[in-house]
Amino acid sequence: GAGVSQTPSNKVTEKGKYVELRCDPISGHTALYWYRQSLGQGPEFLIYFQGTGAADDSGLPNDRFFAVRPEGSVSTLKIQRTERGDSAVYLCASSFAGTGITDTQYFGPGTRLTVL
């Protein structure tokens, strides 16, 4: 596949449960980003990986949110003890190098998370 893919496309869970959201970036892209988009809002930055390491996690709202990218490719966003306020579309993006502001970010279609 040529683009960024995200699985699942939809996830419904109950309050208090644990969820994992997966992102497959474009092959060869070293930078990977997670955003969260709530209804009626634009994407909100969560975390940015350069290779395997989280270069900037300043957007993670609290310690229930965690993300990993162990081999520098696929990334997983993990949310513990989900709350109804976590309901949103979670977007993943990747870019070739992530070292310049002109490095275009390519977005996946997102995972719609609903917490009941």
Next chain:
Amino acid sequence: DQQVKQNSPSLSVQEGRISILNCDYTNSMFDYFLWYKKYPAEGPTFLISISSIKDKNEDGRFTVFLNKSAKHLSLHIVPSQPGDSAVYFCAAHAGNYGQNFVFGPGTRLSVLP
């Protein structure tokens, strides 16, 4: 407090006419601006960008204008086509923000045939 604002949630334009989407920002440290387009059930796709050292950038039917003193930018689409119907996000980057962008809430453009 929103640092990037798009005060028009929606805009309708007749096919062939000009579409003008507006964006205002509050952070004077922003040095790079982008417009993304989003279709339903798809992720945002990059459309056009402008550096703060410029006041205009053009790419085919799309032109972005930047007025730094007013902290305002606009996206012009001429002529508008039905396929342009989408949600348009303005995004900004500040040098001390690392690699992440700050997005506005979006404007839904409908181009009527």
